[in-house]
Amino acid sequence: MASSTSLHEYSYSNESAGIRTAVLDVETVGHNNPLPRTTTVTRSGPGAARNRNRNDNHPKLEEGVFLTWEDLWVTVVSKAKNENGSRSRSILQGVTGYARPGELLAIMGPSGCGKSTLLDALGGRLSSNTRKTGKILINGQKQALAYGTSAYVTQDDTLITTLTVSEAVYYSAQLQLPDSMAKAEKKERAEITIREMGLQDAMNTRIGGWGSKGLSGGQKRRVSICIELLTRPNLLFLDEPTSGLDSAASYYVMSRIANLDKTDGIPRTVITSIHQPSSEVFQLFDNLCLLSAGRTVYFGPASAANQFFSLCGFPCPTLQNPSDHFLKTINKDFEQDIEQGMVGRTPTEVAIDTLIKSYKASESYQQVQRQVAELSKQDFGEELEKRSHAGFLTQSFVLTRRSFMNMYRDRGYYWLRLAVYITIALGLGSIYQDLGHSYESIQARGSLIMFVSSFLTFMAIGGFPSFVEDMKVFERERLNGHYGVSSFVFANTFSSVPFLILISVIPGAITYYVAGLHKGFEHFFYFACVLFACMMLVESLMMIVASIVPNFLMGIIAGAGIQGLMILCGGFFRLPNNIPKPMWKFPLYYIAFHKYAYQGLFKNEFIGTTFPSSDQGGKTSSLSGEHILRDIWQVEMGYSKWVDLAILVGMILLYRVLFLVIIKATEKVKIIGTTLLAMPFNNPSMQAFVNPSSPPVHGGKL
Ligand SMILES: Nc1ncnc2c1ncn2[C@@H]1O[C@H](COP(=O)(O)OP(=O)(O)OP(=O)(O)O)[C@@H](O)[C@H]1O
Known part of the structure; x- marks a missing residue:
């Protein structure tokens, strides 16, 4: 295959409405079928039709979002x-x-080849282990894409599996669309968007996930797109929006995205990565960025890419989809045999090098540089506007309802736990049945209280996988600016309250009354309140862990470890006065919520009761509950059991505030961290140092 084609001139211009023309001026060397010096290709079809009335050379600078990236x-x-x-x-x-x-x-x-990485870099979502250099400008300014200024459809569909399509989209509409918009209008917007994505027949189907089949992969993909299209964002990133879709669905989805401006006349900036577009979908593209191993093979009008490949000596065979041809030409992953005399380079590697060199020598390359320079010079004055959203109260209310609905429908979230708690409560009841008031019952009551306040609450750790899923959905929605952190924390706190009350009251009552603990409703009420507070605390703790360690196994191990230490130092296994001081008593004994749970429940159980002392030499005397608390369990008697409960409630508030602070701080750290980590790499010589394969000077601007 000829590889010595040089491309001297390669440009395009609009000749008339609806038809874009590419003009190429080339000189071919050693090619078997030399192309004419000047070749003209015309483009028509859906993409061209969409371009009517658009003046490419004089874009309306005051409208929409201009994004440029240089030497990235x-x-x-x-x-x-x-x-x-x-x-x-x-x-x-x-x-x-x-x-x-x-x-x-x-x-x-x-x-x-780096498609998602390019999207992530442009969308400000690179992960923390990456370093970025280069200049990315939004409307001519160096500005961060703040939450809510753009929409990004990620490659993975992170959706709430228990919701139906219409619920998922409508909840999202309520969160994202402003309070000033009527409910009926929001509902209508949700329905229109669902229809736009061709999901009208699946409106009432649950999304489904592991263990509960719902939508197909392609339908889930369309729900993800729907959710991000609700606000009609001015800047839209899509990472493989058509994966899992058949060719007809791909075309409809892409044409809806391409024609978003038809709905309100506002021109949208859309950047999408895509794998296998059909020729019809390909015609919808205005520009094409073709990457190979992180290098640009081609950037320019999609309609002229075919011509570019031909001129470089890689013409698309007749009747073959051009995009298939481009990808086949530059995919070297499956090339096994190195041709003789190539000295380690495969034919595809040679082809890629030829294309990259030809592109760099082309007028198209120069045109991209000029366009980027021109757009970079423009002063658009304002920062990108944030989309207006529902207020804090609406968001908190909608999120609480959505989260409650999810917990209610997901049998594994609380219902299974309730069943397990009831089973254990029956077990506890039968083992400790009717404790009575013997001397031995003192120890039995202590161990029962310890089991309830430590182990029953420890079991709340089982909800961790659900918390991780919740955090994933939150992260996606937060990055797209659907709602604020405070609304999420509010909803996360209150949506679980009814379930935790159920778990505290039903298994709590079974245990309490079958074992025959301190009689009187007030005592049972206190017992249930402490159980509720402890479970709330464990869930709060696990949410904090989930926000730091978003991994099932590591999170569960970390959460179990923290609780294990707290239980150990809570004052039951080792009595408070005997806990070694520096590290264990100060501070762990005072931080462990188990201390307050044990002591509150002990006071609740023993104060006002009497037990016979052990039979010593035939004499029996009685022991008061207060004496048992002070001398046997070493309970701090200076304050009432209600103070212990109040401390537990205070701890819940503290943990929740900590959860909010950690999420906010993590966001800040990510932003600052990425900026700081990028700093040394701004220096071109430093870049060459960290990346020996990079050219000695490549700009290195940020
Ligand atoms: N944060 C990261 N840490 C380490 N490697 C990374 C990171 N991000 C991307 N990569 C690597 O960079 C390369 C490009 O990844 P990227 O996801 O951008 O490719 P892609 O073109 O989108 O691929 P696909 O089409 O399969 O989704 C891959 O080899 C990937 O493993």
Whole structure:
């Protein structure tokens, strides 16, 4: 295959409404079928029709979002060295491009070439182990994409599996659309969006997940898109929106996205990564960014890409989908045999190099540079506007209802736990049945109280997998600015209250009355309140863990470890006066909520009662409950059991505030961390140091 084509001029212009023309001026060297020096390709079809009335050379600068990126490098630093002896790997290597309002930019390339990374870099979502250099401007300004200024459909569908399609979209509409919008209007917007994505027949189908089949993969994908389209965002990122869709569905979904401006006349900037577009879908793209191993193979009008490949010596065979041809030409993942004389380079690697060199030599490349420079110079004056949302109260109320609905429908969230708690309560009741007031019952009451306040509450840890799922949904929605952190924490706190009351009252009553603990409703009420407070505390603790360690196994181990230490130092296994001081008593004994639970429940059980003392030499005397508390259990008697309960309630508030602070702080740390970590890499010489494979100078601006 000829590989020595050089491309000297490559440009495009609009000739007339609806038809875009690419003009190429090339000189081919050593090609078997030399192309004419000037070739013209015309584009028609859905994409061209969409472009009517758009002046590409003079875009309406006052409308929509202009995004430019220049010499963008993204590097990951790993602990292990690679074969070059370097710890860093460049995922994106000096990528430059732009996205304009009213245009659909498609990012294509083989799997692992850096499509999602480019989207993440542009959307401000790179993970913390990556380093970014280069200049990304939004409307000519260096500004962060604040929560709620853009929408991003991620590659994974993180949805609440128990909701139906219409519920998921309508709840989202209530959260995202402003309070000033009438409920009926929000409902209508949700329905229109569902229909736009062709989901009208699945409106009442539950999304479904593990163990409960609901929507298909492609339908879930469309629900994710629906949710992000509700506010008609001005800047929209989509990571493989058509994966799992058949070709007809892909076309309809992409054409709805491409024609979003038809609904209100506001031009949208849409950037999407996509794997296998059909030729019809391909025609919807305005611009195409073709990547191979993080390098740009082509950036320019999608309609001219075919011509570019032909001119470089890789013409698309007749009747073959151009996008299939592009990807096949630049995918080297499955190339096994190295041709003789290639000295380690496969034919595809040679082809990729040819395409990259040709692109860099083309007028199209120059045009991208000019366009980026022009847009970078523009002063658009204002920062990107945040979308207006529902207020705190509406968001808190809607989130609480949604979360309650999820807990109610998910049998594993609380119902299974309630059944297990009832079973254990029956077990406890039968083992401790009718304790009576013998001397031995003192120890039995103590161990029963310890079991209830430690083990029964410890079991709340079983909800952790659900908490992790909740955090995933929160993270997706938060990153897209659907609601505030405070609303989430509020909803997360209050939605579980009815279930925890059920668990405290039913199994609590079985245990309490079958064992025959201190008679009187006030005593049972206190017992149930402490059980409720302890479970609330364990759940609060596990939510904090889930926000720091979003991994089932690690989170459960961490949560169990923390609770294990608290139980150990709570004052039962080792009496308070005997706990070694520096580390265990101060501070762990005072921090452990088990201390207050044990002491409150002991006071509740023993104060006002009497027990016979052990029979010593045939004489029996009686022991007062107060004496037992002071001398046997070493309970602090200076304050009432209600103070212990109040401390537990205070701890719940503290844990919840801590949860909120940690989420907010993590967000801040991520932003500051990414900025700080990127700093040394702004220096071009530093870049060359961390990335020996990079060219000596590539700008390195940020
Ligand atoms: N945070 C990260 N840490 C380590 N490696 C990463 C990170 N992000 C991306 N990579 C690596 O960078 C490469 C490109 O990843 P990316 O997800 O951008 O590819 P992609 O083109 O979107 O792939 P696909 O089409 O399969 O989704 C992959 O090899 C991936 O493992």
